[in-house]
Amino acid sequence: MAISFEIPERVKQEAQMAEAMAQGIMRPVSRQLDENEHERPADFIKMIWPVLRDQQARALDKLKAPPDPDKPKREGPGITYLRMMFQVEALSWGDAGQYLCIPSALLAGSAIEAVGTDEQKERFLRRFAEGKDPVWGAMAMTEPNAGSDTKAIEMTAVHDEAGNEWVLNGEKIFITNGGLALIESDGVCVVWATVDRSAGRAGMKPFVVEANTPGVTVTKPEIKHGIRASDTVSISFQDARIPYDNILGDPEVRTGGSRKGFKGAMATFDASRPLVAASALGVGRAALEFVKKKLKKEGIEIPYDRPRHKQTAVQRDVLTMEAQLKAAYLLTLRATSMLDHGQRNSLEASMAKAKAGKAVTEVTQKAVELLGMMGYSREWLVEKWMRDGKINDIYEGTGQINLLIVARRILDYGSQELN
Numbered sequence: 171m172a173i174s175f176e177i178p179e180r181v182k183q184e185a186q187m188a189e190a191m192a193q194g195i196m197r198p199v200s201r202q203l204d205e206n207e208h209e210r211p212a213d214f215i216k217m218i219w220p221v222l223r224d225q226q227a228r229a230l231d232k233l234k235a236p237p238d239p240d241k242p243k244r245e246g247p248g249i250t251y252l253r254m255m256f257q258v259e260a261l262s263w264g265d266a267g268q269y270l271c272i273p274s275a276l277l278a279g280s281a282i283e284a285v286g287t288d289e290q291k292e293r294f295l296r297r298f299a300e301g302k303d304p305v306w307g308a309m310a311m312t313e314p315n316a317g318s319d320t321k322a323i324e325m326t327a328v329h330d331e332a333g334n335e336w337v338l339n340g341e342k343i344f345i346t347n348g349g350l351a352l353i354e355s356d357g358v359c360v361v362w363a364t365v366d367r368s369a370g371r372a373g374m375k376p377f378v379v380e381a382n383t384p385g386v387t388v389t390k391p392e393i394k395h396g397i398r399a400s401d402t403v404s405i406s407f408q409d410a411r412i413p414y415d416n417i418l419g420d421p422e423v424r425t426g427g428s429r430k431g432f433k434g435a436m437a438t439f440d441a442s443r444p445l446v447a448a449s450a451l452g453v454g455r456a457a458l459e460f461v462k463k464k465l466k467k468e469g470i471e472i473p474y475d476r477p478r479h480k481q482t483a484v485q486r487d488v489l490t491m492e493a494q495l496k497a498a499y500l501l502t503l504r505a506t507s508m509l510d511h512g513q514r515n516s517l518e519a520s521m522a523k524a525k526a527g528k529a530v531t532e533v534t535q536k537a538v539e540l541l542g543m544m545g546y547s548r549e550w551l552v553e554k555w556m557r558d559g560k561i562n563d564i565y566e567g568t569g570q571i572n573l574l575i576v577a578r579r580i581l582d583y584g585s586q587e588l589n
């Protein structure tokens with residue numbers, strides 16, 4: 171597959187608009203929201219909700235409308251993911267914690283899109299396409315005893331035949347936008363539970379839990395190291411009853427990995443990991459640009475025409491930071507382009523996520539280091555970017571887990587052989 175390094179004008183313009191919004195709306199309240207965890211970025215949410223709502227409405231309407239025979243079929247690959255990549259990068263350049271508060275179906279939407287029926291898409295996603303009040307989606311996989319090892323999930327879903335309902339019991343932790351989805355809006359949370367523990371992964375199923383379901387309690391808003399504007403909570407399920415039709419994909423436990431079941435929904439990570447990488451790129455760029463600006467003020471610039479060994483230690487550090495981000499950018503572009511070409515990209519998505527998570531961690535740490543005591547001071551945002559950037563190396567598969575996925579795919583090993 172050929173990757174185009176020429177970014178379409180439309181993508182560039184949208185990214186510029188997102189960056190202008192980031193500069194004008196996010197940056198001015200970045201420190202305030204960092205200091206006051208659990209406060210919401212109200213202006214950003216208010217501004218972006220109508221845009222995302224109308225986008226979702228168009229997507230849902232397209233699903234319902236019969237194909238128009240007079241409309242010429244689009245030639246070649248789309249640019250949907252490329253556009254998202256550049257917008258996520260720009261918004262995360264503004265503030266990664268605020269970016270995570272975007273009112274949209276996010277990972278819940280990806281799972282519903284991937285394995286939901288048309289009826290489920292309409293029933294669960296329509297709320298993201300109408301109304302004046304913003305709505306959020308969340309995805310709950312992690313539990314106290316199940317992080318990287320997703321097959322250790324203990325939460326149960328039992329089919330109550332009398333009421334034709336699923337009864338959910340268990341606890342989910344560290345769920346992004348869980349409170350916004352289930353308490354502060356009429357949103358949804360896709361919750362993973364097992365219908366048969368003895369079946370391992372084949373018994374794990376995603377269920378859609380709607381806001382205000384009795385038996386569902388948001389128990390613990392986390393106090394975090396970074397992305398402090400982002401909502402992260404624990405959710406407890408005690409005999410929470412949901413309609414039978416809220417299961418996503420095949421309710422039967424089938425070993426062999428049907429694409430409509432566990433594997434299908436896990437494939438949503440192939441789409442979301444490049445976007446996590448894009449977010450890492452945005453935070454990394456914020457730190458790098460800031461350092462270069464400060465160095466320039468001190469008369470230090472990078473003579474790109476001079477060989478590396480003829481540069482000073484500081485100049486070499488900056489070159490390394492740039493190279494790290496460039497490598498991560500190219501991997502992200504590749505993973506994203508593959509999505510737009512409709513190709514499987516599990517390997518490339520994990521490569522991009524692992525590299526970008528590491529790059530942002532190293533680049534932001536180096537930025538703090540190069541700026542000396544002021545880098546460590548709360549007067550500047552660079553220490554915050556160092557804290558914010560790290561999350562990209564943790565969620566949606568840690569750096570180690572994504573490297574493990576890369577190794578398995580390259581060596582053609584299964585999870586039993588390489589873990």
Ligand SMILES: Cc1cc2nc3c(=O)[nH]c(=O)nc-3n(C[C@H](O)[C@H](O)[C@H](O)COP(=O)(O)OP(=O)(O)OC[C@H]3O[C@@H](n4cnc5c(N)ncnc54)[C@H](O)[C@@H]3O)c2cc1C
Binds near residue numbers: 308316345394402589
């Ligand atoms: C701010 C935040 C938001 C989050 N949002 C969500 C969310 O919305 N939904 C959700 O479901 N979860 C969410 N999570 C949870 C996140 O996905 C988990 O933290 C992550 O999967 C790692 O799990 P763990 O923390 O239990 O670490 P563990 O799995 O216990 O891992 C601990 C360390 O061991 C390493 N390790 C584990 N297994 C291996 C292995 N086989 N080989 C090599 N190294 C290994 C890991 O890489 C890590 O460094 C969030 C977490 C945070 C911090």
